[in-house]
Amino acid sequence: MEEQSNYKSRETNPIGIFDSGYGGLTVLSEIKTLMPEYDYIYLGDNARAPYGSRSFERVYQFTLEAVKWFFRQGCHLVILACNTASAKALRTIQQVDLPQLDPSRRVLGVIRPTAESVSTLSESGHIGILGTEGTIRSGSYELEIKKLYPDVTVTGESCPMWVPLVENREYDKPGADYFVQQHLGRILEKDPLIDTIILGCTHYPLLTEKITRYLPENVKIISQGKYVAESLKNYLQRHPEMDRNCTKNGNMYYFTTDSAERFGQQASIFLNEQVAALQTNLE
Template structure:
């Protein structure tokens, strides 16, 4: 008769798991990093804020620099590129991916959530940056008129307009919203020219006749141009960056979803992938991003 073997209790991130050691296959639940995806370098502004707010969280970043910018591409192109990026991050073990790109959030997120995940990845999650940004603007500000600077793809999708309508319908707020399409700005950032006179000149062009109380930089590349926006907008205009907003909302998301949070790796490990040229991406990053990033090469398949 086999001796009685007591179950083993493990404590993991505040939750308790009971395993019976009668099986040789007994293992602890595997902890995973989150994925952060962007068309290029802009998502680093979101990732930086997440790292500051949740410093222990392990992350894998993927910038699709080879196909940047997304903001001037068609819906189908953006969808296919984004889906390939999400699949890559899933292949790296990420249970959750943040689309830290407004164009991807506007053009690809809903289709991925509604059509791809239920069939291919029912246990994975993909979230975007537009909904949490709009929630913040409605809930945490008292402005009457908001201008959104964004890529042509984000503007044409009307996703910001739809999200504002949906959230405002649940509140007593009245906010006037207008959008400004800004072709060319992402290219300047990707080229490492954020501090150039050309960047100042182009931002000045898009800021002409701005009349809002608040300006949202609705592309995660645009915080690298924050100095120029503040220089060219009226002094009274409040400028909002998405990184801190998304990081705060993501922390709230994890509190509301312990079934995800409890299985996230929290060793502070950070890995960076790019589909672009490693030397060129490293050179561009070094011009505006504090700290050295060791980029790894990623190849995406549709």
């Protein structure tokens, strides 16, 4: 099945949404809800997921390949709806690669918009970050938050079992309680003054019910999708030249580097609807 014949035309310039797998669909869902008029194309690099435990060099290589793929599809704006890619690859792509590839195009991440939300939610100035091993080890959230709010205390906790729980549809089962309680206990033990926790992985919103159950009532949870969507809308309002480059026909396209059939099945976990995807290669 030719991917060009299924969606691509000269008049289609969708906003690209990238993730190593399925988690970015939670961000896409919020973006589509806020801005349904735009065209979107989602790519999951499922054949090489997860990115969380991979090296900086490998994540950068994979993410750059994806960005080039989006540009070939006509995207002028690409959102890295993947915390690991945002943490390990975004800055280099923005500063080194974009000026050579096409200075008029933009690649944005999910960490900065999430970090900006901290000031309105935290009263104690103590923030917790729950994420993959790669995101926590990178220190990207702490760096962004400290740039904006130097006096805030940031504490991270990697939760390596949480993504498998979601993708194996165990996130709402009793077996997930142990792993959720374990990591929440650890992060609050590190800093008992935490009153705001950022879900620094796009899979984690599906665990919100269990996370809420094991957190003190005063601790707020920041789920990224809403803040990324609002930030994107604001960005397009401030950059009308980019907004004009994004077509608005309300279309949605899904691609995966792995099995299209499996992608469609798994995507329903995150979107509560059936989707049809196409398989693609990034070369």
